[in-house]
Amino acid sequence: MTIADMVRILNARVLLGEEKLDTPVHTACCSDLMSDVLAFVDEKTVLITGLTNPHVIRTSEMLDLKCLVFVRGKVPNDEILEAAAEQGLVVITTKATAFSACGILYAEGLRGVPVPLEWNAEDE
Amino acid sequence: MDALIVNTYPVTARDYTSAGHASADIKRRLKQLGVGGDVLRRVAVASYEVELNLVIHSDGGRLELQVFPDRVQLTSSDVGPGIPDLALAMREGWSTANDEARSLGFGAGMGLPNMKRNADDFDIQSEVGKGTTITMGFRLQ
Numbered sequence: 001m002t003i004a005d006m007v008r009i010l011n012a013r014v015l016l017g018e019e020k021l022d023t024p025v026h027t028a029c030c031s032d033l034m035s036d037v038l039a040f041v042d043e044k045t046v047l048i049t050g051l052t053n054p055h056v057i058r059t060s061e062m063l064d065l066k067c068l069v070f071v072r073g074k075v076p077n078d079e080i081l082e083a084a085a086e087q088g089l090v091v092i093t094t095k096a097t098a099f100s101a102c103g104i105l106y107a108e109g110l111r112g113v114p115v116p117l118e119w120n121a122e123d124e
Numbered sequence: 125m126d127a128l129i130v131n132t133y134p135v136t137a138r139d140y141t142s143a144g145h146a147s148a149d150i151k152r153r154l155k156q157l158g159v160g161g162d163v164l165r166r167v168a169v170a171s172y173e174v175e176l177n178l179v180i181h182s183d184g185g186r187l188e189l190q191v192f193p194d195r196v197q198l199t200s201s202d203v204g205p206g207i208p209d210l211a212l213a214m215r216e217g218w219s220t221a222n223d224e225a226r227s228l229g230f231g232a233g234m235g236l237p238n239m240k241r242n243a244d245d246f247d248i249q250s251e252v253g254k255g256t257t258i259t260m261g262f263r264l265q
Contacts, residue, residue, distance in 0.1 A: 035232035038169050039241070051229050058144035059229075062151065062168040 001025045001110055003067050003090050009108050010094035010101055016081060017090030023066055027113050030102045034059040040113050048101055052076040057083045066090060071098045129153065129191040135178040140228060143179040147171040150189050157191065159264060166242040167196055167262050173235045174200040174258055180225040196262040206252035
């Protein structure tokens, strides 16, 4: 899947990075908790979030993320978009809720960051 | 062995707007030195987490970057308040962050465990009333 495919599937609007829509997308993560994003994500991941503050961009910078998807039609303010442009991020927004955006993309074959489902001794 | 680069960043308590600037600068400097890939990302993530911890939890402190030929060292030191129960603080999901930090997407209780996971060496010393020092080492291949 490419970012262009995501734009089509989610009927999204491209806010930044029109020229990079052919970038391949490997995995996705959906969270409003940046600490969780920092814990589990690598650079080939797309971040789906409802959070539109500067820390979303800083988190993306630390992880070298390539694409952000804002849900419920959210559009971050100009200052945040400028910071995202400096990072060279592709930023898109969809009217879908976070849950629906994830479900739609999953149904089309996109998967999450692999996390083992087994419980281990440290969890007890 | 002498450090090639030593840089210190003061970090102000509760300054959520500037939080992350030190880590962004650290990442840029390391990139300029040719550090890349996995190790750069691990340093960046750990640095951002520890910087946010200083902003969210400390009474103010500083972050120090030291670059040696074979490793990067990050040291965070603050002037308090100190952590009463380190074992609890290291547990995933445990957090004492306030609502403001949570509204920005932090306070998930992942910070310290995430630093430990990303660093090759991790040490934390804390004394209530005195402060906390976290030292993290990252091997350069």
